[in-house]
Amino acid sequence: MELASRYEPHAFEASIYQRWLEADAFRPADESDAERFVVMIPPPNVTGVLHMGHALNGTLQDIVVRYQRMLGKDALWVPGTDHAGIATQAVVEKKLFEETGQTREDLGREAFLAKVWEWKEKHGNQILEQFRRLGASCDWSRTRFTFEEHMSRAVREAFVRLWEKGLIYRGARLVNWDCVLQTAVSDDEVEMVSKKGILAYLKYPVEGQPERFLVVATTRPETMLGDTGVAVHPDDERYRDLVGQRVLLPFVDRAIPIVADDSVDAEFGTGAVKITPGHDENDYQRGQRHELPLITILNPDGTLNEEGGPFRGLPREQARKQVLKQLEELDLLEKVEDHPHNVPVSDRSKSIIEPLLSEQWFVRMEPLAQPAIRAVKDGSLTFRPERWTKVYLDWLENVHDWCISRQLWWGHRIPVWYDEDGAPLASREDVEIGSLHPTTEKPIVRQDEDVLDTWASSWLWPFATLGWPDRTPDLERFYPTQFLSTASEIIYLWVARMVMAGYELLDHLPESERCPFQTCYIHATVMDAKGKRMSKSAGNGIDPIDMIEQYGADAVRYSLVLLTREGQDVKLSEDRFEMGRRFTNKVWNAARFVLGQLGGERLDVRAERPTELEDRWILARLATVTRTVGEQLDRYAFNDAANELYRFVWNDVCDWYLELSKSRLAEADGPSARAARGTLAEVLDSMLRLLHPFLPFQTEVLWEALHEALGRERPAMLVRTPWPTPSASFLDVDAERDIELLQALVGAVRSIRALTTIGDRKPLDAIVRVPGAAERAILEATAERARALAFLDTLTIAEAPERPAASAVGVALGFEVFVPLGADVDLGKLAETLERRVKKSKGGLRAVEGKLANAGFLAGASEDVVEGERARRDELEREVDLLERNLAGLR
RNA sequence: GGGCCUAUAGCUCAGCUGGCUAGAGCGCCACGUUGACAUCGUGGAGGUCACUGGUUCGAGUCCAGUUAGGCCCACCA
Numbered sequence: 001m002e003l004a005s006r007y008e009p010h011a012f013e014a015s016i017y018q019r020w021l022e023a024d025a026f027r028p029a030d031e032s033d034a035e036r037f038v039v040m041i042p043p044p045n046v047t048g049v050l051h052m053g054h055a056l057n058g059t060l061q062d063i064v065v066r067y068q069r070m071l072g073k074d075a076l077w078v079p080g081t082d083h084a085g086i087a088t089q090a091v092v093e094k095k096l097f098e099e100t101g102q103t104r105e106d107l108g109r110e111a112f113l114a115k116v117w118e119w120k121e122k123h124g125n126q127i128l129e130q131f132r133r134l135g136a137s138c139d140w141s142r143t144r145f146t147f148e149e150h151m152s153r154a155v156r157e158a159f160v161r162l163w164e165k166g167l168i169y170r171g172a173r174l175v176n177w178d179c180v181l182q183t184a185v186s187d188d189e190v191e192m193v194s195k196k197g198i199l200a201y202l203k204y205p206v207e208g209q210p211e212r213f214l215v216v217a218t219t220r221p222e223t224m225l226g227d228t229g230v231a232v233h234p235d236d237e238r239y240r241d242l243v244g245q246r247v248l249l250p251f252v253d254r255a256i257p258i259v260a261d262d263s264v265d266a267e268f269g270t271g272a273v274k275i276t277p278g279h280d281e282n283d284y285q286r287g288q289r290h291e292l293p294l295i296t297i298l299n300p301d302g303t304l305n306e307e308g309g310p311f312r313g314l315p316r317e318q319a320r321k322q323v324l325k326q327l328e329e330l331d332l333l334e335k336v337e338d339h340p341h342n343v344p345v346s347d348r349s350k351s352i353i354e355p356l357l358s359e360q361w362f363v364r365m366e367p368l369a370q371p372a373i374r375a376v377k378d379g380s381l382t383f384r385p386e387r388w389t390k391v392y393l394d395w396l397e398n399v400h401d402w403c404i405s406r407q408l409w410w411g412h413r414i415p416v417w418y419d420e421d422g423a424p425l426a427s428r429e430d431v432e433i434g435s436l437h438p439t440t441e442k443p444i445v446r447q448d449e450d451v452l453d454t455w456a457s458s459w460l461w462p463f464a465t466l467g468w469p470d471r472t473p474d475l476e477r478f479y480p481t482q483f484l485s486t487a488s489e490i491i492y493l494w495v496a497r498m499v500m501a502g503y504e505l506l507d508h509l510p511e512s513e514r515c516p517f518q519t520c521y522i523h524a525t526v527m528d529a530k531g532k533r534m535s536k537s538a539g540n541g542i543d544p545i546d547m548i549e550q551y552g553a554d555a556v557r558y559s560l561v562l563l564t565r566e567g568q569d570v571k572l573s574e575d576r577f578e579m580g581r582r583f584t585n586k587v588w589n590a591a592r593f594v595l596g597q598l599g600g601e602r603l604d605v606r607a608e609r610p611t612e613l614e615d616r617w618i619l620a621r622l623a624t625v626t627r628t629v630g631e632q633l634d635r636y637a638f639n640d641a642a643n644e645l646y647r648f649v650w651n652d653v654c655d656w657y658l659e660l661s662k663s664r665l666a667e668a669d670g671p672s673a674r675a676a677r678g679t680l681a682e683v684l685d686s687m688l689r690l691l692h693p694f695l696p697f698q699t700e701v702l703w704e705a706l707h708e709a710l711g712r713e714r715p716a717m718l719v720r721t722p723w724p725t726p727s728a729s730f731l732d733v734d735a736e737r738d739i740e741l742l743q744a745l746v747g748a749v750r751s752i753r754a755l756t757t758i759g760d761r762k763p764l765d766a767i768v769r770v771p772g773a774a775e776r777a778i779l780e781a782t783a784e785r786a787r788a789l790a791f792l793d794t795l796t797i798a799e800a801p802e803r804p805a806a807s808a809v810g811v812a813l814g815f816e817v818f819v820p821l822g823a824d825v826d827l828g829k830l831a832e833t834l835e836r837r838v839k840k841s842k843g844g845l846r847a848v849e850g851k852l853a854n855a856g857f858l859a860g861a862s863e864d865v866v867e868g869e870r871a872r873r874d875e876l877e878r879e880v881d882l883l884e885r886n887l888a889g890l891r
Numbered sequence: 892g893g894g895c896c897u898a899u900a901g902c903u904c905a906g907c908u909g910g911c912u913a914g915a916g917c918g919c920c921a922c923g924u925u926g927a928c929a930u931c932g933u934g935g936a937g938g939u940c941a942c943u944g945g946u947u948c949g950a951g952u953c954c955a956g957u958u959a960g961g962c963c964c965a966c967c968a
Contacts, residue, residue: 269968272968280968387896395964567896592928596927658927754922754934791933844911
């Protein structure tokens with residue numbers, strides 16, 4: 001096939017992906033004894049649009065899965081989406097309101113849910129489509145959705161099991177109330193945001209002591225209407241006589257007690273704090289300690305209820321202003337100060353969270369946490385980077401009960417039914433209204449209205465996707481999984497809970513096999529160029545699909561991996577993708593060059609024995625790189641592997657091997673040319689395989705072209721081709737060392753040539769004197785190719801220069817380079833160059849001598865190492881000597 | 892308040908268990924190619940490795956402290 005001179009990703013990506021799908025290339029064999037390797041995608045929200053975090057995470061997972069597949073394992077990557085209760089419901093409600101002016105209540109539960117499903121069917125696939133654009137090799141036949149029928153069964157099974165063990169309870173608690181979405185949200189969905197805020201000093205008249213006031217400081221004056229006490233520190237002299245007395249609450253004329261409580265900080269504000277048990281977690285606890293009543297002053301929508309006295313019906317923000325205004329009019333407001341403080345904000349609606357007393361369902365977490373803690377302690381679960389282990393453990397060791405009920409419609413309905421007296425019944429199956437409660441024998445009258453937190457389904461993800469609670473073949477075969485890659489912010493929300501669920505619910509397995517994944521890899525957070533987190537609201541996001549369209553999926557993948565150091569957040573700007581684009585272009589052109597050389601002739605690559613030093617060298621490098629990259633991928637060191645390949649492809653293959661081969665390839669069909677072609681084909685073959693996990697599309701195209709160029713039959717697709725094995729027979733230490741000599745020679749000639757002119761041209765020939773006979777032999781053998789690389793017409797390797805009168809200058813590494821008589825060498829610059837090199841070499845010499853002189857080093861180092869250092873010292877000494885002689889000669 | 896992370900060339904970052912004569916990519920300067928590479932190659936300038944102490948024969952690398960930036964957790968009204 002004809003290959004364009006520039007890699008054009010769009011010409012291939014879609015069709016290559018289609019061919020993978022048609023070949024069913026991403027699906028593990030139905031029956032196989034091969035080792036398995038399983039990855040579960042962190043299901044993105046159905047409402048989601050691919051962002052850079054997804055793109056990075058998708059790339060990393062795909063690299064792992066493709067690599068493992070090539071190793072011959074049954075690699076399975078299960079894709080899917082999360083129904084994301086609040087987020088999705090909010091999207092659809094908003095759309096409904098915009099289009100028809102209706103609310104969900106107007107439609108009713110059934111009809112509204114139908115709308116959400118309709119929306120999901122229409123838009124819910126977008127993000128998975130986007131994963132395909134990236135090249136994700138998921139087994140799409142196993143695509144799952146957290147709200148599908150099967151998941152509902154799993155969710156109910158889990159709920160009922162926990163219920164039966166007494167781990168689920170219903171209780172009145174202060175929960176984080178989202179007044180916009182009108183639902184409880186969990187602690188983990190609340191974000192603390194720093195706000196300007198105020199600190200208001202309110203004067204509460206002391207009962208029975210006219211003209212005496214107790215001043216309390218508060219950031220939320222409107223909650224005073226729910227006050228049921230005032231607390232001071234027991235040791236606070238100022239208020240000692242007031243403890244046990246009462247103050248009169250303005251507006252509602254309620255007498256509330258003054259109590260002493262250790263939790264009060266006498267230094268803060270006035271040292272007196274109002275107690276509002278219904279609207280503050282601390283106050284709730286103080287209220288409990290002092291047996292104070294609890295008054296709720298808000299409606300679920302955030303307006304004041306009948307307890308609000310004159311402010312009833314006002315939204316809380318307005319109530320705050322009104323309370324202050326009217327207190328001022330009554331002369332009960334001492335002052336208002338600015339007071340920056342943290343305010344809880346809902347992740348979803350961005351509205352300020354209100355602590356509100358309500359009836360909710362909870363899961364007792366402490367017992368579930370124990371096995372999850374053991375999992376990391378006994379090594380069943382490893383975090384990468386390791387430091388996240390501590391974050392995970394800290395949370396588990398101080399875990400709070402989990403509020404699992406949500407006042408939403410879009411979600412798994414809580415599988416609890418009540419009889420006419422309100423006695424609950426949890427059931428795996430739907431319970432018919434009117435049937436009898438098995439224990440109370442009273443008729444069932446209703447199902448609980450609430451639904452479960454989204455995470456109450458996604459915590460079952462690693463096994464429910466495989467068929468649990470049924471003991472399906474998939475579950476038997478693919479659980480537990482090996483690798484989970486996700487974002488740090490969901491270690492609590494998701495990762496820890498999955499581990500708990502695995503241990504708790506997969507009780508048919510021995511404990512050692514329950515942990516849902518072996519390695520939890522926490523990927524970098526993608527920041528913008530200024531180091532700010534990328535987010536839609538900040539508008540600083542870079543759309544991965546835009547980048548794919550601009551640079552190609554492979555380039556985007558490679559750029560992301562090159563930029564992402566393990567454990568290090570990554571600052572991203574658009575121009576960073578240029579790096580990946582250049583690399584894909586380089587690979588493309590290197591391949592194009594090689595393919596051009598092969599030219600359709602049927603070549604038995606392996607039959608061609610290497611004839612030259614550089615053949616042996618590049619094959620040795622290939623063997624080393626193959627081994628190294630394999631090891632790096634085994635330990636999920638993606639960035640290291642990408643760097644290794646980058647250097648190999650660009651510096652070794654392109655800059656050296658291809659260039660060295662050119663003069664040989666020119667001689668049509670000699671043994672050297674044939675060996676070069678054979679080696680090129682061998683290197684390209686392995687290189688494409690090594691690069692495939694990173695650049696799946698491009699390598700697949702080139703793979704086909706390679707086999708065509710070799711006149712072979714159409715091969716298996718690269719996606720299903722085995723990973724190369726590092727060939728031990730290629731390992732060749734001598735070749736690696738000798739090529740360094742050659743590279744040094746070329747470097748020396750190049751640098752002297754740069755400083756030399758003949759008229760207005762550069763000299764076209766040079767003579768190099770090499771000190772040792774062994775080196776000379778090597779260099780003579782490769783002089784022809786070195787000449788080409790140094791842009792010379794002739795290059796003579798000689799023991800003694802044949803034209804001794806020529807300007808002789810030593811540059812580096814033991815060579816003396818002579819250029820023709822009449823050449824004009826920039827002596828000033830040359831001297832500078834030499835001086836720099838002398839300085840460097842001397843520095844090196846000092847270091848080596850220091851090492852050798854050093855008793856500790858000698859004692860700690862093996863004889864080989866010491867020997868190496870000695871050789872290095874001798875070499876450096878020669879070098880310094882030569883350089884200094886030449887420098888002296890110059891002057 | 893507790894915990895974590897980061898500080899190395901103009902920019903973005905490598906530098907694993909201490910041996911470095913501190914690297915890469917981009918950018919910049921010079922030269923060369925334009926028959927694999929709307930490019931590529933070669934050469935070069937540019938760094939007291941945040942600061943202060945310590946451990947060591949030897950510290951960018953380890954320890955302590957300081958400073959600056961970022962993140963997470965936490966109930967200061």
